[in-house]
Amino acid sequence: MPFRIGDKWAAMIIRCLEGGPRRFSELRVALRGITPKVLTQSLRALERDGLVLRHVADSATPRVEYELSALGRSLLGPLAVMCAWAEEHWEQLLDARESWAG
Amino acid sequence: MPFRIGDKWAAMIIRCLEGGPRRFSELRVALRGITPKVLTQSLRALERDGLVLRHVADSATPRVEYELSALGRSLLGPLAVMCAWAEEHWEQLLDARESWAG
DNA sequence: CAGCATCCGAAAGGATACTG
């Protein structure tokens, strides 16, 4: 991604939460390659900024869900705009990089 | 800024170039606190990605101007959307951070 | 399952001094 909200994963996490609450383990799968530590860090940062809400279910087995707050949802529009731009100009960006040093 | 295009300064550089070509020294003043090395790095990266054009005037004294390319200008819209969001929710973001740990 | 603790390497960002 040519842009970032907060840290490396924040934008992708927010988009993963677009469809509703997701569990820690679901996010881990969706964001292939992220380590639990980094996922936790990113989620904590998003929580701190009021973009994401954390829900701990009091079940026998640990079950934690993350959900966008109203503030977080308000970011989806601008984020979609950026993603659309990136998708639209992706080729052009790659080409520019390739033809560099030429 | 809660978001980034490329490196730390890229978004701000692009916005500085919104009004037309700017000289290296002008950017340095506009982006208070940036060191020449970092400014050069960021500009080179933007050039490599085809977002910014570099013009060297062949005058007696060194004079280099930077200008947005068409691709760079196409980013102004999405960027403005993000900036508007940030400005609109700035207070809320600060509040969330403050009331953290409390 | 949902993390925390620890350690690590790479990269980013910056301070300072110097150059054509």
Place this chain on the structure above:
DNA sequence: CAGTATCCTTTCGGATGCTG
């Protein structure tokens, strides 16, 4: 003026192993 060169600190992201 428009950068380079050098050095340094901080931050980021990740790997691995352990815990309630």
